[in-house]
Amino acid sequence: MGCPAKKVTGGWAGSALMRDLDHAVGLVEAAVAAVDVPVTVKMRLGWDDGSRNAPELARRAIDAGAAMITVHGRTRQQFYKGRADWRAIAAVRAAGAFPLVANGDIHGADDARACLDRSGADYVMVGRAALGRPWLVGSIGAVLAGRGAVEPGLAVKLAEAREHYEGLLSLMGREHGVRHARKHLAAYADEAVASGCAPAAETRRVLLTTDDPTLALRALDDLFAREQRRVAA
Numbered sequence: 195m196g197c198p199a200k201k202v203t204g205g206w207a208g209s210a211l212m213r214d215l216d217h218a219v220g221l222v223e224a225a226v227a228a229v230d231v232p233v234t235v236k237m238r239l240g241w242d243d244g245s246r247n248a249p250e251l252a253r254r255a256i257d258a259g260a261a262m263i264t265v266h267g268r269t270r271q272q273f274y275k276g277r278a279d280w281r282a283i284a285a286v287r288a289a290g291a292f293p294l295v296a297n298g299d300i301h302g303a304d305d306a307r308a309c310l311d312r313s314g315a316d317y318v319m320v321g322r323a324a325l326g327r328p329w330l331v332g333s334i335g336a337v338l339a340g341r342g343a344v345e346p347g348l349a350v351k352l353a354e355a356r357e358h359y360e361g362l363l364s365l366m367g368r369e370h371g372v373r374h375a376r377k378h379l380a381a382y383a384d385e386a387v388a389s390g391c392a393p394a395a396e397t398r399r400v401l402l403t404t405d406d407p408t409l410a411l412r413a414l415d416d417l418f419a420r421e422q423r424r425v426a427a
Contacts, residue, residue, distance in 0.1 A: 196266050
């Protein structure tokens with residue numbers, strides 16, 4: 195119940211469900227009755243600032259059998275603009291003692307600590323910040339657990355990018371997987387630049403436009419090989 199996209203909310207799904215709590219809770223009850231695994235519910239603060247009903251929805255979802263609640267600290271009408279309001283999630287914490295996850299603008303361990311402190315949540319969820327950096331979640335977890343964060347080397351980043359790409363193709367099939375993977379490949383390329391690397395423009399073009407998985411993987415290899423030569427220099 196957190197997605198703000200118009201193509202989703204236009205079909206009375208995603209965060210549009212927060213405009214009809216009876217229907218939303220009915221869906222939670224149906225899901226709980228249909229499966230043998232824990233059902234969790236993700237939501238926003240509300241549809242807009244005039245209807246911040248996340249505390250009520252969270253309480254009712256727990257009563258309907260949900261095992262955990264996640265709250266993104268924005269309303270649907272905010273989409274991803276401005277800053278997530280971690281303090282507003284505290285109102286959901288006050289609604290009960292259920293497991294609570296706070297989400298929104300968690301870019302590193304400092305953000306995670308501040309979010310936990312202001313929201314009273316038990317956990318944080320990392321979203322867009324992990325695009326191109328899937329290791330970020332483990333790094334934040336290590337710091338919160340009292341261990342030092344470790345930035346993976348280029349060889350590890352390449353291995354994780356390849357595994358991610360091949361996993362998407364295996365899960366979604368070649369036709370859909372290739373298209374879906376492009377935003378992730380772009381994020382990996384951006385992460386390379388942020389790390390001080392300079393991939394060739396042609397390498398990036400091939401990476402983000404080819405429909406041939408072999409060429410995409412070769413471009414990934416070339417991308418990180420170029421980076422390694424630059425770092426070595």
